[in-house]
Amino acid sequence: MADSQSNARLRADAGAPTSGVIHVRTRLTADFTVISNALAQRPGSAVTVGVGVYILSLPTGTPVSIDALCEHFSEGEILISRALRELEAAGYLERRRERLPSGQIRTRTYFYDVPGGGPDPDPDGPPAPGGPPDPPKPPRPRRSSTAERPTPSSAAVIEEAPVSAPDRPEEPASLSDADPQAIAVLTSLRRVDPRLVLSEREAVRLAPAVGQWLAAGVAPSQITAHLTARLPDHFLTRPAGILAFRLRETPLPAPPPAPLPPTPDRPAVLPFQTCDGCERAFRAPVPARCRDCRRREEKLPAAA
Numbered sequence: 001m002a003d004s005q006s007n008a009r010l011r012a013d014a015g016a017p018t019s020g021v022i023h024v025r026t027r028l029t030a031d032f033t034v035i036s037n038a039l040a041q042r043p044g045s046a047v048t049v050g051v052g053v054y055i056l057s058l059p060t061g062t063p064v065s066i067d068a069l070c071e072h073f074s075e076g077e078i079l080i081s082r083a084l085r086e087l088e089a090a091g092y093l094e095r096r097r098e099r100l101p102s103g104q105i106r107t108r109t110y111f112y113d114v115p116g117g118g119p120d121p122d123p124d125g126p127p128a129p130g131g132p133p134d135p136p137k138p139p140r141p142r143r144s145s146t147a148e149r150p151t152p153s154s155a156a157v158i159e160e161a162p163v164s165a166p167d168r169p170e171e172p173a174s175l176s177d178a179d180p181q182a183i184a185v186l187t188s189l190r191r192v193d194p195r196l197v198l199s200e201r202e203a204v205r206l207a208p209a210v211g212q213w214l215a216a217g218v219a220p221s222q223i224t225a226h227l228t229a230r231l232p233d234h235f236l237t238r239p240a241g242i243l244a245f246r247l248r249e250t251p252l253p254a255p256p257p258a259p260l261p262p263t264p265d266r267p268a269v270l271p272f273q274t275c276d277g278c279e280r281a282f283r284a285p286v287p288a289r290c291r292d293c294r295r296r297e298e299k300l301p302a303a304a
Contacts, residue, residue, distance in 0.1 A: 033057040036114050039092065047075055048083040052092055055111050064109055077245070078236050085237075091115025178203070182210035185220045186243075192228045195239060202240035209247035226250065 039052050054072065055064050062068075069080045087093040094110045186203045189196040198206070213223050227243055235242070270283040277293035289297070 034113075038114065042090075045083060045086065047073075047079050048086045051080065051083040052087050052111075055093075056113070064111075078232065078242070081241070081245070082236050087111075178207040179211040179214070181214055181220070182207040185210050185214075185223055188220075189224060189227060189243075192224060193231060195231075195235060196228065196243070198240055198243075202238070206240060206243055206247065209244070213247070 096108050273284040273287050275290035277289050280290050282290045
């Protein structure tokens with residue numbers, strides 16, 4: 001008797017998924033980064049996840065400023081700046097301003113593998129200059145979620161150029177303490193672009209930078225034109241963030257040259273005249289005799 005034939009499909013392998021992604025794993029022994037699923041699978045902006053993963057892959061000491069990130073990514077400064085703020089709000093990124101013994105101030109950026117993780121220094125990277133940012137402390141019971149801030153497990157550190165403390169304008173305490181001319185410039189921006197509406201706190205924070213421009217000799221109309229030119233069609237952040245970035249990143253113009261000292265008025269040059277006696281040319285306001293002819297006439301005796 002012949003064997004029976006079946007048209008039924010063969011049963012698929014029980015371990016293979018029927019839909020979705022299928023991973024092809026490769027065991028890496030070099031040039032790889034360990035990333036937590038909390039960051040890699042973070043819901044929201046893909047730019048935020050990409051920036052966070054990229055920073056984690058960098059060696060300690062690599063610059064991670066907005067300009068440096070814009071050179072690597074195709075996104076502009078607004079999206080990159082927004083991604084850094086989201087990472088900072090989520091606890092992955094932290095900026096600290098430290099004062100040097102010389103009185104200068106520098107900014108360091110720390111990036112956490114896991115927000116709230118314990119201290120775990122990077123074994124492959126060199127220690128951060130000046131030692132760890134916070135010495136480890138013995139564990140103690142926490143009374144709130146914001147009681148202790150852990151030492152970063154691994155951090156990409158950026159050190160800005162040291163800036164002397166007097167070079168940075170101090171933020172006034174209230175609107176009454178701010179420069180009234182700077183406040184007037186900021187409040188007038190909404191007349192050019194109705195979207196540039198600032199709160200009282202934002203105006204107080206931006207007033208010192210505008211005051212520096214005014215002190216450098218820049219006219220209020222020029223400051224307004226600079227702050228309102230080529231704005232994006234849609235704001236992804238508060239208008240104060242864009243204004244602060246432009247005031248901070250644009251170098252101050254060179255001071256106008258000092259005016260030249262006034263020159264003394266020179267006397268007007270008299271025209272040439274021809275003497276009626278000797279026909280000599282001399283300068284005089286009207287036709288007359290020259291000086292020598294006048295002297296000879298004075299010496300002659302009067303006619304009888």
